[in-house]
Amino acid sequence: GEDVEQSLFLSVREGDSSVINCTYTDSSSTYLYWYKQEPGAGLQLLTYIFSNMDMKQDQRLTVLLNKKDKHLSLRIADTQTGDSAIYFCAETVPGGYQKVTFGIGTKLQVIP
Amino acid sequence: DTEVTQTPKHLVMGMTNKKSLKCEQHMGHRAMYWYKQKAKKPPELMFVYSYEKLSINESVPSRFSPECPNSSLLNLHLHALQPEDSALYLCASSRPQGSGETQYFGPGTRLLVL
Numbered sequence: 001g002e003d004v005e006q007s008l009f010l011s012v013r014e015g016d017s018s019v020i021n022c023t024y025t026d027s028s029s030t031y032l033y034w035y036k037q038e039p040g041a042g043l044q045l046l047t048y049i050f051s052n053m054d055m056k057q058d059q060r061l062t063v064l065l066n067k068k069d070k071h072l073s074l075r076i077a078d079t080q081t082g083d084s085a086i087y088f089c090a091e092t093v094p095g096g097y098q099k100v101t102f103g104i105g106t107k108l109q110v111i112p
Numbered sequence: 113d114t115e116v117t118q119t120p121k122h123l124v125m126g127m128t129n130k131k132s133l134k135c136e137q138h139m140g141h142r143a144m145y146w147y148k149q150k151a152k153k154p155p156e157l158m159f160v161y162s163y164e165k166l167s168i169n170e171s172v173p174s175r176f177s178p179e180c181p182n183s184s185l186l187n188l189h190l191h192a193l194q195p196e197d198s199a200l201y202l203c204a205s206s207r208p209q210g211s212g213e214t215q216y217f218g219p220g221t222r223l224l225v226l
Contacts (some may be wrong), residue, residue, distance in 0.1 A: 033214070042118075042202055043155065043217040088154055099168070100215060102154035 004103035006089050008092030011109045018076040020106045025070060032065060034074045034091040037105070043088065048073070076108075084110045115139075116218035118203050126159060127193060132223045135186040135203030144186040145215065146178060147202040155202055174196045193225045 003025040012018045024032070029051050035043040040102040049056045049063045049072075056063045076083055089103040116137045125131050135144065143162045147155035160168035161180040178187040182200075186203055201219045206213040 001132070036215070040222070042116075042200075042219040043204075045214060045216060048214055099157060099160075104154055105152075 001053045004089055004091055004101050006087075006103035006108075007019055008052055008104065009107050009109070010077050011110075011111060013111050014079060014081055018079045018089050018108055018110075019081070020074045020076075020089075021086075022072040022074075022109065023070055024072065024091050024101075026091065026093050026101075028093050029091040032063075032072050033062075033088075033092075034063065035088040035090060035102075036085045037088065038085045039050045045095065049068075050105075065067070079108075079110050081112055083109045084108055116205055116216050118201075118218035118221050120221055121219070122224075122226065124221045125190065125193065126226055127195075129193075130178075130189070130191045132190065133188040133201055133203075133223075135188075135205075135218055136142055136217075137205040137216070138184055138203060139216070140183075141205035141207055141216075142183055142207045143213070144180060145204040146176075146186070146188050147204065147217075149185055149200040149220070151199075153213055159188075190223075193223075195225050198223055198225045 005023045014016040033048040034046045036046050037043050044091045045057050049065050058109050060077045086107050088105045090100050093101050119134045144171040145160050146158040157170050158172045159178045164180045174190050179187040200222050202220045203218040204215040207217045
């Protein structure tokens with residue numbers, strides 16, 4: 001079945017790197033996503049990775065995928081106060097329709 | 113343009129009211145979605161439209177009635193809601209080319225049912 005797990009909370013100092021972790025259970029996952037949600041707002045797609053990739057970098061964001069352990073991480077370099085938000089890991093699996101399974105979300109708090 | 117717009121931003125309604133939420137996108141996406149998100153929870157899928165036809169209904173109560181009048185618009189008609197239906201309602205869209213197409217979300221409508 002589909003299950004995506006994340007830790008609930010992460011606190012970092014401004015300027016440090018943040019690493020948000022996620023594990024998923026379905027080995028047939030095709031796409032894995034990171035979404036950001038600021039208070040009272042919708043979900044902003046940050047980045048995504050195909051399941052046949054190991055790493056993807058986009059400016060301050062680095063996504064690492066370990067397929068063997070079914071582990072996905074999001075590293076934010078030089079974390080800023082504007083990065084404070086909830087970060088959702090999500091996956092899709094083949095199934096003939098577009099169902100996205102979200103993790104519970106990790107709240108990132110950036111301390112000035 | 114990767115924007116999905118939703119109106120209204122906020123809505124307060126009584127349990128006997130009828131209201132509608134609206135969603136619009138002009139990215140040429142032919143799959144559109146409604147999600148419900150409670151506080152401190154991830155979004156939960158409600159409905160999926162693919163090429164303006166309802167393809168998924170995740171056992172949503174009939175007091176929620178979706179409508180897709182054309183490829184750019186998605187509505188959610190609300191009637192006789194309960195206080196527990198208070199939540200953030202998110203619309204999303206994607207290209208419906210099999211599973212895994214990236215979904216782009218709107219800012220949501222925050223609904224309060226009194």
